[in-house]
Amino acid sequence: MSRVAKGHDRSLMLGNEALARGLVENGCRMATSYPGTPASEILSSVAAWKKSEKLDRMHVQWAVNEKVAFEIAYTGSIAGLRTAVAMKQVGLNVASDPFMSAAYLGVKGGFLVISADDPGPHSSQTEQDSRLYAMSAKVPVLDPDSPGQARDMTGVGFRLSEEFEIPVMIRPTTRVCHARQDIEKKKVQRNNVEAVFEKNPARWAATPKFRYKLHNQLEEKLKKIALWKETAPVCLNPSVQSKKAIIVSGVSAAHAKDIVRELGVEGIITLYQVIQPYPLHTQFIEMVLKKHDDILVLEETTGVIEMQLARSDRVKGKNSGHVPETGELLPEIIEKIIADFLSVKSGSKILETKPGRRPTLCAGCPHRASFFAIKKAAPKGIYTSDIGCYTLGMNLKAVDTVLCMGAAISQAAGFAHAYDDKKRPPIVATMGDSTFFHAGIPALIDAVVQNIPFLLVILDNRTTAMTGNQPTPASGKDVLGEPVTAIDIEKLVKGCGIKYCRTANPMETDKFIPLLKKAVKYSQNNGPAVVISRSPCLLSLPNEELRENYKRVEITDTCDGCGYCISHFECPAMVMDKEKEKVTLDRSLCTGCGVCVHVCPKKSIVPAESSNVEGS
Amino acid sequence: MNYQIIISGAGGQGVLFITRLLAEACMNDNRHVLTSETHGMAQRGGTVISHLKVGDFKSPLIRPGSADLFVALKPENLDLHYGFLKKSGMAIVNSSEGSLTAGTNRAKALNADFLANQDNNPGSINLYMLGGAIALIPVCSIEKIKKQIEIRFVKKDKKIRAKAVMALERGFKTIVSGC
Ligand code: SF4
Numbered sequence: 001m002s003r004v005a006k007g008h009d010r011s012l013m014l015g016n017e018a019l020a021r022g023l024v025e026n027g028c029r030m031a032t033s034y035p036g037t038p039a040s041e042i043l044s045s046v047a048a049w050k051k052s053e054k055l056d057r058m059h060v061q062w063a064v065n066e067k068v069a070f071e072i073a074y075t076g077s078i079a080g081l082r083t084a085v086a087m088k089q090v091g092l093n094v095a096s097d098p099f100m101s102a103a104y105l106g107v108k109g110g111f112l113v114i115s116a117d118d119p120g121p122h123s124s125q126t127e128q129d130s131r132l133y134a135m136s137a138k139v140p141v142l143d144p145d146s147p148g149q150a151r152d153m154t155g156v157g158f159r160l161s162e163e164f165e166i167p168v169m170i171r172p173t174t175r176v177c178h179a180r181q182d183i184e185k186k187k188v189q190r191n192n193v194e195a196v197f198e199k200n201p202a203r204w205a206a207t208p209k210f211r212y213k214l215h216n217q218l219e220e221k222l223k224k225i226a227l228w229k230e231t232a233p234v235c236l237n238p239s240v241q242s243k244k245a246i247i248v249s250g251v252s253a254a255h256a257k258d259i260v261r262e263l264g265v266e267g268i269i270t271l272y273q274v275i276q277p278y279p280l281h282t283q284f285i286e287m288v289l290k291k292h293d294d295i296l297v298l299e300e301t302t303g304v305i306e307m308q309l310a311r312s313d314r315v316k317g318k319n320s321g322h323v324p325e326t327g328e329l330l331p332e333i334i335e336k337i338i339a340d341f342l343s344v345k346s347g348s349k350i351l352e353t354k355p356g357r358r359p360t361l362c363a364g365c366p367h368r369a370s371f372f373a374i375k376k377a378a379p380k381g382i383y384t385s386d387i388g389c390y391t392l393g394m395n396l397k398a399v400d401t402v403l404c405m406g407a408a409i410s411q412a413a414g415f416a417h418a419y420d421d422k423k424r425p426p427i428v429a430t431m432g433d434s435t436f437f438h439a440g441i442p443a444l445i446d447a448v449v450q451n452i453p454f455l456l457v458i459l460d461n462r463t464t465a466m467t468g469n470q471p472t473p474a475s476g477k478d479v480l481g482e483p484v485t486a487i488d489i490e491k492l493v494k495g496c497g498i499k500y501c502r503t504a505n506p507m508e509t510d511k512f513i514p515l516l517k518k519a520v521k522y523s524q525n526n527g528p529a530v531v532i533s534r535s536p537c538l539l540s541l542p543n544e545e546l547r548e549n550y551k552r553v554e555i556t557d558t559c560d561g562c563g564y565c566i567s568h569f570e571c572p573a574m575v576m577d578k579e580k581e582k583v584t585l586d587r588s589l590c591t592g593c594g595v596c597v598h599v600c601p602k603k604s605i606v607p608a609e610s611s612n613v614e615g616s
Numbered sequence: 617m618n619y620q621i622i623i624s625g626a627g628g629q630g631v632l633f634i635t636r637l638l639a640e641a642c643m644n645d646n647r648h649v650l651t652s653e654t655h656g657m658a659q660r661g662g663t664v665i666s667h668l669k670v671g672d673f674k675s676p677l678i679r680p681g682s683a684d685l686f687v688a689l690k691p692e693n694l695d696l697h698y699g700f701l702k703k704s705g706m707a708i709v710n711s712s713e714g715s716l717t718a719g720t721n722r723a724k725a726l727n728a729d730f731l732a733n734q735d736n737n738p739g740s741i742n743l744y745m746l747g748g749a750i751a752l753i754p755v756c757s758i759e760k761i762k763k764q765i766e767i768r769f770v771k772k773d774k775k776i777r778a779k780a781v782m783a784l785e786r787g788f789k790t791i792v793s794g795c
Pocket residue numbers: 360361362364365366367389461465466537538539540660
């Protein structure tokens with residue numbers, strides 16, 4: 001149906017909004033998260049509906065990291081409430097400890113773990129498949145193909161979770177989280193269940209002996225879940241009888257549905273959609289293997305369904321080499337695989353990927369100023385860094401390593417231990433404020449204990465910028481914008497045992513470089529030092545404030561087009577005019593931060609008032 | 617009528633904004649819509665692309681060789697993404713060059729940077745392009761999009777709203793009048 005009957009209350013919902021909508025429609029009472037693409041918008045959408053639907057008894061919060069977020073929401077569920085935690089796939093690595101245990105202990109109120117995968121990857125460090133985590137923890141997982149199905153799965157997931165007292169994972173991928181679809185809203189369910197925690201230490205504080213029992217119970221639960229009707233695979237064209245079959249799941253199902261129709265093969269090939277990839281329904285496995293002797297499985301990112309069918313002689317998929325094991329399963333790739341499988345013709349074209357524009361820090365971003373100063377203060381240094389907008393410091397050659405959240409400090413320590421002699425270069429770690437709270441603190445304590453000679457620059461822009469400016473524990477504001485206690489980063493740093501801690505504004509380049517030089521020197525002679533480089537992210541500032549602080553700069557005729565500012569500073573507002581052999585300013589991008597005045601070695605960039613040149 | 621539309625540009629240019637605006641306008645015209653967007657790192661000035669499908673679709677992505685319309689907010693994006701167009705598809709490119717070719721497809725230039733500069737309306741380059749695009753392929757009436765701008769900017773200053781509508785109209789008229 002390409003047209004919709006009139007009179008429905010539909011709205012255009014992002015997959016993440018649809019997941020959030022599902023939570024509030026199904027009486028979720030606690031929702032927690034730590035931001036990370038592609039999952040970031042889930043919690044902010046829950047908060048928006050809490051406000052607009054006046055769900056006063058609902059608790060919504062950003063937590064300091066995914067582990068903490070998980071444990072808070074999980075505990076709400078053992079007190080009998082419906083709760084949910086949302087994160088990106090690498091966030092699940094951080095929360096994996098409570099995740100594994102929660103499977104054994106089980107839940108009371110329905111508990112959903114939303115873990116968003118990023119095949120591609122588009123905005124992640126890995127392409128890992130959260131469904132493998134679910135398998136490893138022995139937790140059932142649901143795999144939505146669209147925003148609409150993601151919304152519906154929240155209700156199914158809560159019921160499944162309550163029926164078997166088990167956490168349930170919902171695993172959307174980027175193409176579900178960041179797809180938009182017109183969705184009809186359902187009524188919000190006001191859930192007034194009172195919290196009741198029934199004490200039972202043998203379960204909630206189980207010792208290894210009891211854990212063994214719980215493990216047995218978990219296995220029993222899984223056997224029953226593999227028979228549960230509501231999440232059983234569905235046949236999309238039951239009238240078709242064919243020896244071959246295609247099994248699809250997640251967004252690959254959405255692609256395959258369109259493709260099968262367009263290739264005109266929907267009448268000749270049986271198509272099954274798996275809703276719950278793990279545990280795969282027992283009767284489905286038996287039936288499929290009995291009815292079909294040649295089976296193609298399309299799923300992202302690992303062959304989880306294929307693995308459970310366990311018949312490499314008859315099942316084609318990722319493990320058998322018929323479907324690529326890495327990268328996103330784009331519809332054009334699926335089209336080719338299906339056409340080959342059925343020996344039909346297709347016009348499938350795979351686009352060669354041409355390098356597009358590379359991302360860069362915003363014009364006027366304070367991180368750029370920090371990185372420029374760091375390179376001046378420790379020109380031959382090793383620069384360890386971390387996850388956030390500032391990873392883009394790579395373009396400026398001021399970022400040498402990025403491993404995972406919080407690793408900048410431990411990697412600095414690793415280099416310090418590795419270079420145990422006089423040849424040790426200065427080591428400068430950079431880490432954002434939000435990342436420091438998330439995973440930097442234990443590493444800093446370790447560095448203090450080991451007296452590591454390194455400088456940590458905390459890039460404190462007062463926000464979690466990369467994922468859309470969520471508050472940090474230092475913001476003093478929660479997800480609803482309400483005031484909460486703000487954590488003082490200086491005190492925290494000193495509390496970790498750091499003796500040398502300075503705070504400064506990186507935009508005041510002439511003062512900031514000497515301050516950094518001193519700190520580097522101190523760290524080389526005495527042990528760990530911290531500089532808190534504090535200046536707000538531009539995207540978090542209101543326009544009036546930006547206008548007030550605008551410092552107009554000009555490029556004088558003495559600019560000879562050497563390109564130093566472009567290669568060492570890379571402000572997107574600076575453009576090389578190849579014809580005139582001179583750098584010009586793109587005024588529509590320049591934010592007037594004024595830092596470039598200190599960058600040009602020939603002093604050709606000047607504040608507007610001291611210049612007698614017309615604007616370029 | 618089903619439509620598949622690719623919109624691309626650089627992060628910060630408002631690719632997502634016009635994708636959503638057009639999708640909402642079509643939705644309010646009682647049609648099903650499905651989009652796929654770029655979020656995260658690429659939004660910091662990198663290449664951003666969105667897919668918009670209007671009508672009877674399940675997959676949020678457009679396959680190469682199937683788009684009816686391609687809107688490029690940066691001239692270099694034409695080369696990056698014209699492969700999505702089908703043979704009879706049309707591209708509109710924000711460019712100062714008069715005639716453009718992209719593979720075997722027809723591409724129309726609209727100098728949105730210039731128009732925006734002339735109108736002192738630099739924040740609306742995306743809307744000039746959207747206006748031009750729907751003049752080329754009538755995915756949705758301009759009236760419906762104007763209405764959607766009114767809804768989205770309801771809390772904003774009247775002047776901002778008027779500037780947005782003006783950009784949309786000027787882009788539209790420029791293409792209709794063929795210059
Ligand atoms: S969003 Fe903020 S922190 Fe990120 S690059 Fe832009 S100004 Fe810098």
